Amino acid sequence: MTVRRKAKIGFYALTSCYGCQLQFAMIDELVQALENIGIECWFMLDRNSDENAEVDIAFIEGSISTEEEVELVKKIREKAKIVVAVGSCAVHGGVQSWSNDKDLEELWKTVYGDGKVKFKPRMAEPVENYIKVDYKLYGCPPEKKDFLYALGTFLVGSWPEDIDYPVCVECRLKGNPCVLIEKGEPCLGPLTVAGCDARCPSYGIACIGCRGAVKEVAWFDSLAREFKKKGLKKEEILQRMRIFNAHNPKLEEMINKVFEEGE
Ligand code: SF4
Ligand code: SF4
Ligand code: SF4
Structure with missing residues (x-):
């Protein structure tokens, strides 16, 4: 698809902390991009936004x-030519998916007790579980440059590249000491x-995986073996890897395999 001048864009929020759109609203x-885009819907920027408007992106x-x-x-999918899932919540279900091995009722009671709300709750899921997603911006929140790159690339009628290598590559290129x-x-x-x-390791802090696992081929098992050698228990490893990867279908199976191998 070729997006020409004054492409229409919309920014929509589901269950989130609004941190992604706040990050982008401050770019x-x-x-400058307003010369080339018309913002049809972005409630954080314009209270008169139209959620039903047709958009390019x-x-x-x-x-x-x-x-x-x-x-x-x-409804958004029907009215949009390109759909971009923004941030860990939309791409991977976010931190709110961390406890998706528990029961909705149990979680509900823990947070709300007997409180009543207007909406009908369900377990948190990635957007992709319900509609086709054309492109993903990873991170919690994603980097400003990721948003500008994707938007600019779509505006010139091209398609942004995906990243298929891990944080370690950037970390080693920066010459950081390895915290692992x-x-x-x-x-x-x-x-x-x-x-x-490699933001976190650059400050000497271990990455917690906020950008999600690399494609579908993340070697949870190889890394779990390393963690196991360092004395971490199965549940500790699983909990850490689940923070941003709770919906990954391979995660639990791979960790179980490591702990079935014995010492
Ligand atoms: S991805 Fe992170 S920053 Fe973005 S809405 Fe979700 S919790 Fe907030
Ligand atoms: S500190 Fe973490 S990201 Fe950096 S090289 Fe070591 S394992 Fe990889
Ligand atoms: S180092 Fe890991 S946790 Fe920190 S910003 Fe990068 S992906 Fe997220």
Whole structure:
């Protein structure tokens, strides 16, 4: 698809902390981009936004966590030429999926007790579970440059590239000391999508995997073996890897395999 001048864009929020759109709303270059885009819907920027408008590019932030959001994403998909899932919540179900091995009722009671709400809740899920997603912006939140790159590339009628290598690549290029090797910390850099310029290890902090696992081929098992050698228990490894990968179909199976291997 070729997107020409004054492409119409929409930014929609599902269940989220609004951090992704806040990050992008503060991009200075967005003002320059207004020559080439018309913002049809972005409530954070314009209270008169039209959620029903047809758009060229729909950016969706947040996980699907209510019945109403299932209907909303279907409506967005019908009216958008390109749908971009923005951030860990939309791409992977977000931190709110961390406990998706538990029962909705149990979680509900823990958070709301007997409180009543207007919406119909469901377990948090990635947007892709309900509609076709054309492109993904990884991270919690994604980098500003990722948003500008994707938007600019779509505007010139091309298609942005995906990142298929891990945070370790950027970390080694920066010459950081490795917190996994040198301090024995459970860094998830080896299986996490790069693009953040290894932000956390650059401050000596282990990556918690906020950009999600690299494609479908992340070697949860190889890394779990390393963590196991360093004394981590199965449940600790699983919990750490689940923070941003709870919906990955391979995760649990791979970790189980490592702990069935024996010592
Ligand atoms: S991905 Fe992170 S920053 Fe973005 S809405 Fe979800 S929790 Fe907030
Ligand atoms: S600190 Fe983490 S991201 Fe950096 S090289 Fe070591 S394991 Fe990879
Ligand atoms: S180092 Fe890991 S946790 Fe930190 S920003 Fe990058 S992907 Fe996210």
